[in-house]
Amino acid sequence: MLDTLITSKTRIKLLTKFFLNPQAKAYLRGLEGTFGKSSNAVRIELNRFEHAGLLNASTEGNRKVYTANTNHPLYPDIHNILCKHLGIDQIINEVTTKLGKIEQVWLSGEFAKGNDCTSIELILVGSAIDCDYLKQLKEKASRLISRTIQLTLFTPEIFAKMKNEIKPTDIFLLWEFRSTHDAL
Template sequence: MFEQLFGSKTRVKLLQLFFTNPNRAFYVREITRKIDEQINSVRRELSNLLSIGIITSEPNNNRLYYEVNQTYEHYRPLEMIFGGQVTGSTAKKTGGSKDEKTGKTKPTDAPLPEHPLAKDARTAGKVELALLTGQFTRDETAGIDVLLVGDLNQAKTNKFFAELEKAENKELRWVTMTMADFNYRQQINDRFITNILAAKKQIIINSHDLSLTT
């Protein structure tokens, strides 16, 4: 159905990739691997999305990177269609209206889809917070690429990161900590946590709707 509405299978896959990864930029060959489409088709659709204004491009280290344009006038409606949502209280049904016949409350909001990586991250244990930065967002402010916070199983955590590195085809710098440790560091304005929160990042899980800005 989406292919009919939006013109092509490649375009739909690109929209899904970009809208599930706000704040993350991709280069062409990386995109072709992730969506498993021919490079000529990918280049053509990237050009179309650029001309519309849905994505932006920026050269870096002899590569041209593409990223969703979060200031695009129709960003929110497209995000609702194609974007995975951060896992937290916002992913639950909220509000509702009363059915006059039954007297029961009807939910007005269906559960929002979560980010595709959230399910994999949870295999590491009880993950309260998960975010990507560094190589994922091309911002080295934090000095790391992935942060996992929660009650984690070390063996399962190692497996998760090994699989993520394989999927991304790169070595990742990752840090884990307990929720208590994260909260304490945030309260005392720990420089490491402050740098992470100040960096460009993509939030995958935020179970407690924590404030993640400095």
């Protein structure tokens, strides 16, 4: 669907790279290799996004490094469109409303790094999770979005210990439970 609205495949890949995970950073040659496109094609799109204020650029050594401008007024909208395009919003809705005591849902793997792929990897943090029902939801959601879904379950205690060892660009928090007391 997104490829109907945005005809440039390079542009879609850049949006996915930078707007799915706000921690994503990349430079021209790295993107050229990842996307399998010429450096000129990638450079043109990077310049367009930078000129529009969607990307920030900084210099690290002799490299110009790009990151998403999370302060841009369109950032939340673009992020939400990508989540809907990839089916992540549907997965989260199914999982968090019917599964048990889910505290957090994290995106990991290639999508967390901003790379499009056929498999969505999610980390579920919680307790009292109905594993049989989870398997049914996973299969249903997988058919619904036409992508395979890989799930990893952790208790909050174990995930808290492991999280410090994971690079921020390798995971991205998609959803977190907030009680009514937290909002006050």
